[in-house]
Amino acid sequence: MTRLPDDRLETKLPDKAPLYTRPEAITEANRCIYCVDAPCVQACPTGIDIPTFIHKIATDNVKGSARTIFAANLLGTSCARVCPVEVLCAGSCVYNHWGREPIAIGRLQRYATENAIAQDAELLSKTRKPATGKTIACIGGGPASLAAAGHLALDGHTVHVYEKRAVAGGLNTTGVAPYKLHSEASLAEVELILALGDIELKTGVEIVDGEAGEGQVLVAKLAADYDAVFIGIGLGPDNALGVEGEEGEGSVGAVEYIERLKLESGMGLDGIGTALVVGGGNTAIDIARELAQLGVPDVAMVYRKTEAAMSGYHHEMVDARKDGVRLVENRQPTGVVREGGKVTGLKVKATDTGAEETLACDLVAMAIGQSRLTKLAAAFGGVELDGKGRVQVDPATHRTGNPKVYAGGDCVNGGKEVVNAAQHGKLAARAITASFGGEEN
Amino acid sequence: MADLSIEFCGVKSPNPFWLASAPPTNTGDQVKRAFAAGWGGAVWKTLGNPIVNVSSRFGGVDYGSTRMMGLNNIELITDRPLQVNLDEMADVKKHYPDHTLIASLMVDTREEWHEIIQKVEDVGSDMLELNFGCPHGMCERGMGSAVGAEPEVLKTIVGWVMEKANVPVIVKLTPNVGDIAEPARAALEAGADAVSLINTVKSIVGVDLDRMVPLPVVGNGSSNGGYCGPAVKPIALHLLGQTAKVFPKPISGIGGISTWRDAAEFMALGSTSVQVCTAVMHYGYRIVEDMIEGLSDFLDEKGMDSAMDLVGKAVPQYKDWGDLDLNYHVVADIDPDKCIGCQLCFVACMDGSHQCIHIPGMSDEDKKKAGHVAFPTDVPDRPVTAKGGTPGARIPYVHEEECVGCNLCALVCPVEGTITMVEKRKAPESETWNDRVAAGKDLVPGGLDATRKARGAD
Numbered sequence: 001m002t003r004l005p006d007d008r009l010e011t012k013l014p015d016k017a018p019l020y021t022r023p024e025a026i027t028e029a030n031r032c033i034y035c036v037d038a039p040c041v042q043a044c045p046t047g048i049d050i051p052t053f054i055h056k057i058a059t060d061n062v063k064g065s066a067r068t069i070f071a072a073n074l075l076g077t078s079c080a081r082v083c084p085v086e087v088l089c090a091g092s093c094v095y096n097h098w099g100r101e102p103i104a105i106g107r108l109q110r111y112a113t114e115n116a117i118a119q120d121a122e123l124l125s126k127t128r129k130p131a132t133g134k135t136i137a138c139i140g141g142g143p144a145s146l147a148a149a150g151h152l153a154l155d156g157h158t159v160h161v162y163e164k165r166a167v168a169g170g171l172n173t174t175g176v177a178p179y180k181l182h183s184e185a186s187l188a189e190v191e192l193i194l195a196l197g198d199i200e201l202k203t204g205v206e207i208v209d210g211e212a213g214e215g216q217v218l219v220a221k222l223a224a225d226y227d228a229v230f231i232g233i234g235l236g237p238d239n240a241l242g243v244e245g246e247e248g249e250g251s252v253g254a255v256e257y258i259e260r261l262k263l264e265s266g267m268g269l270d271g272i273g274t275a276l277v278v279g280g281g282n283t284a285i286d287i288a289r290e291l292a293q294l295g296v297p298d299v300a301m302v303y304r305k306t307e308a309a310m311s312g313y314h315h316e317m318v319d320a321r322k323d324g325v326r327l328v329e330n331r332q333p334t335g336v337v338r339e340g341g342k343v344t345g346l347k348v349k350a351t352d353t354g355a356e357e358t359l360a361c362d363l364v365a366m367a368i369g370q371s372r373l374t375k376l377a378a379a380f381g382g383v384e385l386d387g388k389g390r391v392q393v394d395p396a397t398h399r400t401g402n403p404k405v406y407a408g409g410d411c412v413n414g415g416k417e418v419v420n421a422a423q424h425g426k427l428a429a430r431a432i433t434a435s436f437g438g439e440e441n
Numbered sequence: 442m443a444d445l446s447i448e449f450c451g452v453k454s455p456n457p458f459w460l461a462s463a464p465p466t467n468t469g470d471q472v473k474r475a476f477a478a479g480w481g482g483a484v485w486k487t488l489g490n491p492i493v494n495v496s497s498r499f500g501g502v503d504y505g506s507t508r509m510m511g512l513n514n515i516e517l518i519t520d521r522p523l524q525v526n527l528d529e530m531a532d533v534k535k536h537y538p539d540h541t542l543i544a545s546l547m548v549d550t551r552e553e554w555h556e557i558i559q560k561v562e563d564v565g566s567d568m569l570e571l572n573f574g575c576p577h578g579m580c581e582r583g584m585g586s587a588v589g590a591e592p593e594v595l596k597t598i599v600g601w602v603m604e605k606a607n608v609p610v611i612v613k614l615t616p617n618v619g620d621i622a623e624p625a626r627a628a629l630e631a632g633a634d635a636v637s638l639i640n641t642v643k644s645i646v647g648v649d650l651d652r653m654v655p656l657p658v659v660g661n662g663s664s665n666g667g668y669c670g671p672a673v674k675p676i677a678l679h680l681l682g683q684t685a686k687v688f689p690k691p692i693s694g695i696g697g698i699s700t701w702r703d704a705a706e707f708m709a710l711g712s713t714s715v716q717v718c719t720a721v722m723h724y725g726y727r728i729v730e731d732m733i734e735g736l737s738d739f740l741d742e743k744g745m746d747s748a749m750d751l752v753g754k755a756v757p758q759y760k761d762w763g764d765l766d767l768n769y770h771v772v773a774d775i776d777p778d779k780c781i782g783c784q785l786c787f788v789a790c791m792d793g794s795h796q797c798i799h800i801p802g803m804s805d806e807d808k809k810k811a812g813h814v815a816f817p818t819d820v821p822d823r824p825v826t827a828k829g830g831t832p833g834a835r836i837p838y839v840h841e842e843e844c845v846g847c848n849l850c851a852l853v854c855p856v857e858g859t860i861t862m863v864e865k866r867k868a869p870e871s872e873t874w875n876d877r878v879a880a881g882k883d884l885v886p887g888g889l890d891a892t893r894k895a896r897g898a899d
Contacts, residue, residue: 023857030507034724055724056731059700064734 002167002187005265010178013293017081017107017180025111029058032103033094040089040105046073046423050089054108063123066116069109070124074150074196075143075422077117077189078172080109081181083419086315117192128197129156134436137162137226139207139376142170143418144232144409146193147425148432153197155433160226161199162217164206167263170234170409172418174259177286179293183262209379219379223404228432229380231391231400231407232425235415236371241278243347245336246366250343254279254287254367261290272362274298276346278333279367280310285320287365292323300326302333302359304351328359336364370415380405390414397431398424406432443740444747445733447481449691449713450609450634452567454541456481457708457748458732461695461716462545462570462613465726467519469529473536478726479733482541484637484716485530487518487572488557489547489584494520500646500656502672511672512719513646515657515664517578518547523557527564534565541714543611547572547584551601558605568608570693571599571633573624574615574640576667586640589615592627599631609634611693614684616673617643621680625688637693637716638684639677641667670719671697678710682759685711699728701735708748709755763875771846771862773798773839779859782825782834786850786860797843798850801835815843827856841865 020028032054040050049068056065069076085091085106093102116123134157138145141163149159167173172186194201204215212218222229238253240246254277260267275296277288280303292299301320303310306329310317317327330351337345337358345358372389382402384392391400391407398406408424410416445456459482460466460475467486475483494516502511519526534542544561546569548554558569573595575585588594595612602610612628614621616639628636645665647656655663677696684692694712698704699720707715720728736748745751775786790798791812799813801822808816823836839850851860877883884896 021857036725052727052730055728056735059702059731059735061701061731061735061738063738064731067734 013178020111039092043092048072065112077113132156140232141168144421147422151429236373274361275363284367285312398428461718463718479729484543487545492517497657512670513666515666531564570611576643586615596631611635614638635691644668766871768868772844782831
């Protein structure tokens with residue numbers, strides 16, 4: 001497994017919801033009333049049979065509990081920690097309506113998956129079907145591709161996963177808030193997936209159209225060499241505001257900066273007294289919370305509308321405030337102010353009154369969305385993009401306009417949760433196996 | 442993966458999990474859904490001459506926030522025409538030929554027994570189960586537990602059945618007897634192939650204090666019912682263990698089985714198959730998935746290839762009290778890193794056991810007032826440091842010399858793993874009470890004069 005340096009900033013952020021002990025898990029599991037046709041299952045994008053896996057924890061059938069989870073979601077280990085359960089399963093728990101604390105479904109899922117794997121590393125690979133001789137390429141090593149690769153491997157196929165970075169796991173490795181999931185835990189899950197069957201991870205290899213250089217493979221070659229291709233390329237670099245002074249040190253893209261916080265050796269935040277985060281989505285909240293937790297004295301989010309219009313989750317904003325994050329509403333950034341090259345402020349214009357001011361700061365992080373990489377997908381004949389640059393797929397099979405090419409994850413939905421990517425990968429894998437005339441796993 | 446299939450009186454069953462004769466096996470549609478969910482067998486709702494039922498029929502016992510820890514019922518045997526049941530049984534067997542279908546029967550006369558046996562065998566029943574256990578309603582008519590409680594009557598009826606039956610015969614026993622060995626032996630002597638136990642325990646689950654009517658209420662009155670569910674499991678395990686000692690043929694265990702672990706315990710104490718009712722009435726047929734999976738994983742972990750290997754594994758270790766080792770001794774050990782300082786162990790030991798747990802910092806005067814009878818001088822004063830601990834609380838201290846090793850403190854402790862019982866034998870060799878009796882060393886000092894005199898100890 002890839003060994004990450006010890007002196008990464010993310011290691012300073014402790015786990016917010018540590019692994020339950022057995023008595024804690026059993027006590028919590030026994031609170032669940034084991035509903036039938038449960039709202040939590042309906043709220044789960046992968047449709048995990050949540051009451052059943054919780055019942056199995058209550059009976060001390062931990063391996064069985066994990067089987068129930070993984071059958072629906074091979075990334076159940078990371079989803080247990082990174083899923084916004086507050087707006088999905090736990091948010092729909094019947095207890096919410098009774099004024100009771102909803103079941104801690106994420107923490108129970110973590111207990112089951114981590115303990116079951118610790119007890120039996122081959123828990124899932126035992127169910128692998130005989131080899132089929134089919135080979136599938138997955139482009140991108142993030143959650144969507146990993147889910148697809150895992151299910152395909154369990155169906156008996158050979159899978160090659162192409163990842164342009166040095167490490168796989170996608171945003172689970174490079175982007176998820178460290179207090180939810182550290183990079184090592186994501187890499188451990190990658191190893192778990194790779195061990196499911198005949199999966200080869202090719203890191204440092206980029207898929208390109210046109211001409212292939214060193215470490216690059218052509219789209220045309222994939223199309224020719226593989227029985228099917230799954231595209232899980234995620235999103236591209238952070239979008240820029242396009243304002244004066246934005247280029248240069250001290251003004252960063254949020255996703256890129258979080259990746260450094262999580263993976264870069266020896267990074268420090270010295271000299272940052274005030275950090276401003278531009279944006280109102282979950283990435284904005286994430287980076288703001290991380291900076292605040294890492295000791296930046298003053299962190300504020302600058303958003304062009306009011307809090308009610310933010311796309312970031314309300315519960316995350318509540319927690320961000322507990323971390324000390326301020327929210328500056330109704331401000332449109334118009335420029336980054338520099339003195340001698342160093343960032344000293346962010347010029348903003350009030351969207352309601354039109355008043356202009358400069359907010360002093362040492363760092364500006366842009367969290368206003370990410371660009372698309374989907375031109376690459378469109379290089380496969382027959383693959384179509386929608387007006388927003390998202391890869392068009394049949395929602396039931398995740399097949400694109402090219403019958404051999406499937407896609408899932410952020411490149412299809414424009415950027416959602418890991419659990420959505422896991423579902424896409426699962427649906428695509430089922431459809432690919434079905435297209436070979438084989439049995440679904 | 443272990444083989445979960447079992448052989449019961451020569452009948453193969455896909456797994457040991459059978460539905461007990463009860464509302465979940467009332468109709469063919471239900472039994473088919475149960476088999477589809479994974480149940481290995483079903484004992485059909487008891488057949489006989491149709492009866493009429495009352496409303497309401499069930500009463501529940503909750504414990505704290507746990508619903509239906511116990512359940513009782515005053516429902517009788519099937520209220521549907523015999524032929525309807527028979528047709529559905531034939532249909533179930535047609536769709537599920539490899540699953541175990543058992544006809545539960547309850548009739549009165551020899552002629553009735555012979556007629557109904559012929560009928561249920563004709564539709565493909567793999568076995569018969571004679572309902573000599575039902576402790577409400579039918580027993581007032583001389584059937585059910587009225588038979589199970591009278592070994593001679595039981596023998597006579599089993600004799601009638603054995604004259605006619607071509608498939609294995611299971612006698613279902615009632616727990617409402619003084620000594621379960623008596624009906625078990627009677628069944629054996631009469632030639633029964635197997636027994637199943639326990640049927641429900643005669644019970645009244647509560648009283649409606651507004652209407653002054655016992656539960657479950659039927660208009661202005663109620664009747665005693667049959668108690669089942671998790672609450673009766675310890676009673677069932679005991680009667681199973683007793684039966685396993687005297688009944689050398691297959692046993693089907695019943696009584697509060699809700700999880701794979703319950704099932705494994707019943708099998709270890711002598712059950713070849715287990716029957717489940719209340720847990721299904723509470724949560725549905727779906728629970729069998731966890732039971733199958735949990736038992737399979739358990740057998741794998743223990744290196745057992747077959748569920749049959751588990752059957753009876755704990756029976757030799759179920760002994761008479763007089764054969765227990767008096768030199769085995771354990772003392773309580775409190776983990777200072779886990780104790781939260783609630784002092785429940787202290788109060789349990791002081792008021793409910795043998796006064797050996799001390800709270801640090803008490804004067805001898807206070808200790809006397811609290812009820813201590815021994816006064817150790819070296820009680821360490823340790824503050825609670827555990828996560829979730831009470832600030833300022835002290836970790837209680839176990840005075841080992843006084844600890845009798847009763848387990849009570851460990852049982853009441855709310856934080857699992859905090860109090861463990863550590864083995865500290867009194868002597869390396871084993872000595873039982875029966876050894877002492879045999880050696881004439883069973884007179885414990887401090888007793889009655891008359892006893893001493895009678896024993897010639899003076």
